[in-house]
Amino acid sequence: MLLEGWGRYPRFESEALGLGDPLAVPGLVASSRGIIARGNGRAYGDAAIGTRRTLGALGLDRMKAFDPQSGRLTVEAGMLLSDILAAFLPRGFFPPVVPGTKLVTVGGMIAADVHGKNHHRDGSFGDHLEQLTLVLPSGQAVACGPSENADLFRATVGGMGLTGIITGATFRMKPVETGWIRQRTIVAKDLAGALKALDDSDAATYSVAWIDCVARGAGLGRSLIFAGEHATRQEVSSERPDAPLLPLASPGRLGVPFDLPAMTLNKASVAAFNELYFRRGARNGDKPFLTHWHPYFFPLDGVDRWNRIYGRRGFLQHQCVVPPATAHAALAEILDRITRSGKASFLAVLKKMGAGGSLMSFPMPGYTLALDLRVTDETFALLDQIDRIVVAAGGRLYLAKDARQSRQTFEAGYPTLGRFNDLRSAIGAPGHMASHLSSRLGI
């Protein structure tokens, strides 16, 4: 079967097999090589495509137990985040960390050690895990956690599926009074202003900046910073007395039903979009207002299959993180190149990160910038130049978004790779657990 990631680049043939019963996983894993797990395929590049076989985990979709006292939830690894939200938001619980889409599995969230808008305060998803069940290449199922088979745990969280198949996990949900977010918008006139605004929002639970990638010169890096808090029952009942306290998601009505010609995303249309978005955001000014949880956390999930908007050749997401000391200079240079190239991306998101998590986790203290670029003949060379800036700044790229970085860039960004490889060797993973990402990067 021809498989692709969310960016629709690259595409590879791989034999697709569905996992339905956790008890059947060990036999299947032990008896095949060149395999990797696949959750909901939201990684952008080649991470969830096995060199020979790809084991789909969506059938591992049962919840196991929930304790309302502690918020502790145990689920199978193919469980979608959207199912967790649907079952628990009405009961007043929210996941500890959510990425920018709810259409991901718990296994994918662990393997990529995903971060959310609260990373600066709460860390990544792996920081909230109490236990996971991992089927090793040998077929043996082991439980691991922060204090149980800790080495294996630290390699599996953020390990991009390369230590085995995760079949289940336990983590803590957090209590919330409402499904509303009290949002504040801060306008920053340039990049320095944006970084400062993010620093000033350290105390906010959630913060993220949207950068206008078309603005150049003095306005380079002009941004809107969205800070947010879970609204209290009292705030909602006084400001929106008619609103339900714990509203469910309304199913997205928009959709991109076919491949739009790549033309729709030309420079002029992106510039117009950015102008509009920036003005609309700026108008809301400093005054806090209530936002429904769904558009706040998952704005893109409102448009079905929006990845088709970039046309058949697909698109690339480039997400780097750079340390605080070099951040301003490096990000300014990256933005300058992007804006001058005229390949301004639809989305550019800037976020402050706190301490790093596991062995191969992406987050580290600093600032992370994510850009989307349509695949064209020139995109690859442009991104290679940007990678050199990232490496020189002491940064790294996010594997869940990557489809093209070089081994040199990867090795420079992940100095713990040696330890990861040693652990993989010890459990017989090399050659056994193998994705196109791992073979491209020499893992």
Add this chain to the structure above:
Amino acid sequence: MTENRKTMLLIGATSDIGRATAMAYAEAGWQVLLAARNVQSAQRNADDIATRTGAGVGVHALDILHSDAMPGFVDGLPVLPDTVVCVVGEMGDQERAQVEFDHAAMVFRTNFEGPSLLLGHFANRFLARGSGSIVGVSSVAGDRGRGTNYIYGAAKAGFTAFLSGLRNRLAPSGLRVVTVKPGFVRTRMTAGMKLPGLLTAEPAEVGAAILAAAEGKRGRDVIYVRPVWRGVMSVIGAIPEPIFKKLKL
């Protein structure tokens, strides 16, 4: 959550349609009892439903081919349920069933004899109590025998006739019997088959349709989950036999 919640029993709890049906009842506030021959896989669904909805869910062992054990099974339940839904079924292998008669007998017994006998036990107890609803999942395959699946079809035809007769018998006492003909459903039974999109339902649709038909204000006797099936089946039913017998179906 009230103390005197209603209870439903789902027979065939490892099936995808069964799981979705039990889930629909649990979401509507019912207590759920699951019965299956594979208790371990049924427990996986029980935990799932309980965790998602907060409903109480119990698991009970039952093999639909063991008719001697049925009275003990029914009396061993914690309560006599308000509604019982049977989704047990087995498509079998038509070509094999044409030559291996044990296989044909297993298909007959799993789709017709077993479910009918078990629902008969519930019918008698519901009558004695004066309340209760019965739902049987049959199939459009039973509406007319076709060369490619008439062993399964014949068994489902028998079950459909059983349900219709039972409905007729229980109606004067105000008890409801619902026959479900799901059409195509995307489940383990049909995995790998090419299914026409418009005619194919998701398990959750079947679950919701069963709940509405059995418990809704306006009850229904026979449901085709996707309404187009009613039309399709009346066309198929109207083809004269001399022509029908020559069609490759």
